[in-house]
Amino acid sequence: MKHLWQPPKLRVSEEDGEERHATWLELFYDLVFVVVIAQLAHHLKDHPSAAGFTEFAVVFVPVWWSWVGTTFYATRFDTDDTLHRVLTVIQMSAIAAMAVNIHKGMDYASVGFALSYVIVRGILVIQYLVAGQHIAIARPLTNRYAKGFGLAAAIWALSTLVSIPWRFGMWCLGMVIDFATPIGAGKLHGQIAPHASHLPERFGLFTLIVLGESIVAVVGGLAAQKWEFAAIVAGVLGLCIAASVWWVYFDNLDGSAIRSARLGQVGTYQIWLYAHLPLVASLTAMGVGMQKLLSGNMSAALPDENRWLLCLALAICYAALGFIHLSTDAGSLRRSQTQALERFSAAILLSLIAWLGWNLSPLTLMFLLAAICISQVVLAHFGMHHIKPEEIGE
Incomplete structure (x- = not known):
């Protein structure tokens, strides 16, 4: 029986030579991306023009970044307790909602797409804040991530209040901040680098x-x-x-x-x-x-x-x-x-x-x-x- 909640712990050590593999939860989490990728491919198939490819790319980036964010948190801090599983399932639900909104993600469904992304990233911010409270050595990195990703998520949330095309401009600003947050972390990556296997x-x-x-x-x-x-x-x-x-x-x-x-x-x-x-x-x-x-x-x-x-x-x-x-x-x-x-x-x-x-x-x-x-x-x-x-x- 899984613990209801366990404090996050750092899981990047390889001193014992142990190889880590994807957990059943991570493999289950990946299943929702099978659906999202299929929807992205279907949208591009219906719109194979330069404009259609641009729309495909604009929507693909936050989808991939959602997966990256959850994956990097899990590789460093995953405890696989009950609360972590519940939060992962909520993220999966939000990602499924992103898939539903992909076909009109650059039109009237853009509000639903943006809010779905906000939910995924909001949960990640909370997870990093909690991890930073319990793992002192990781705190400089987790605080940076929580602030940067939180600001980007707030911009995505605010984008739902403005009209198109300004909404997409705010998306771009949010993604720039999202990407710049880890890029600018510098040597913090090396201090708690992810597990190499x-x-x-x-x-x-x-x-x-x-x-x-x-x-x-x-x-x-x-x-x-x-x-x-x-x-x-x-x-x-x-x-x-x-x-x-x-x-x-x-x-x-x-x-x-x-x-x-x-x-x-x-x-x-x-x-x-x-x-x-x-x-x-x-x-x-x-x-x-x-x-x-x-x-x-x-x-x-x-x-x-x-x-x-x-x-x-x-x-x-x-x-x-x-x-x-x-x-x-x-x-x-x-x-x-x-x-x-x-x-x-x-x-x-x-x-x-x-x-x-x-x-x-x-x-x-x-x-x-x-x-x-x-x-x-x-x-x-x-x-x-x-x-x-x-x-x-x-």
């Missing part, structure tokens, strides 16, 4: 959620087609693209960025963290692009907006992977830099295809994209087996 696993699980949307997209796109050769091959290529991204990302998922923060290299840790935002947003958009391609006319040139959506989503994905590689230990500094260069090169090639591939058929486009993605796996595999002993630690 628990946090990467949590980010990996969220990445799996958005990659799952790509699988759903391939299946959904094929379900709308007759079982013709071109559609089947394009579907297989779509799975190859998703698998390639999974391969490259998870082969480099470790806690080295967090260990860098403990050594005072906070910038490396923050690059790793914030590069995940464009990564997961672009993976969601990539799934939408693949579904639109696979469900369309396979014998005609792909519409420009669909080509741009798919190619640029993949380009952003690989650019984000490049920054993640720069902040991750790949066996040597030289190897990390080489991996980053390979991912940036892929991003440039994908952008060129978006720009120049105006007359490509869907199948030809998928061949080109899959070839680039698979080549990244080959390069990664080749590079990992050719690290010279003298390069280790460079």
Whole structure:
């Protein structure tokens, strides 16, 4: 039987060598984001234009930040008592309300979306205030978080009292404060850096959620087609693209960025963290692009907006992977830099295809994209087996 309430305790020590894994509560919490990501993807599918992508991005950021906030609190202070579980379920309910309001989140549903976000962040502020009262060493960081996140939540709450487009201006101001609060914490991150095995696993699980949307997209796109050769091959290529991204990302998922923060290299840790935002947003958009391609006319040139959506989503994905590689230990500094260069090169090639591939058929486009993605796996595999002993630690 769980305790009704336990004082928060610091859970970042790794002196005993113990690995931490996601709790059942954290996995349950992630389920609501499966729904939110699906709703975001559905909205982008209905609005694949530049304006639609902008709306998608504006709404995606607070959704991802909601997950990040709860995850970082849990990795440092989670006690898994009854009260913590209840608060988590309340946050899940508010996030579900965000999902309900996504389709009109830039219109009349923006009030509901904003209030849902305020509830999620308000609970987080309370949790940090309580943690600071019981853990003296964490108090400088928790007080900073409580003040910054509290101010941002207040701005979001006040935004419901003003009209559009001023409301969205206040959202942007609130998000700037939200992001600036941890960015400006400096060496405080290193003093109580998150657990080096628990946090990467949590980010990996969220990445799996958005990659799952790509699988759903391939299946959904094929379900709308007759079982013709071109559609089947394009579907297989779509799975190859998703698998390639999974391969490259998870082969480099470790806690080295967090260990860098403990050594005072906070910038490396923050690059790793914030590069995940464009990564997961672009993976969601990539799934939408693949579904639109696979469900369309396979014998005609792909519409420009669909080509741009798919190619640029993949380009952003690989650019984000490049920054993640720069902040991750790949066996040597030289190897990390080489991996980053390979991912940036892929991003440039994908952008060129978006720009120049105006007359490509869907199948030809998928061949080109899959070839680039698979080549990244080959390069990664080749590079990992050719690290010279003298390069280790460079």
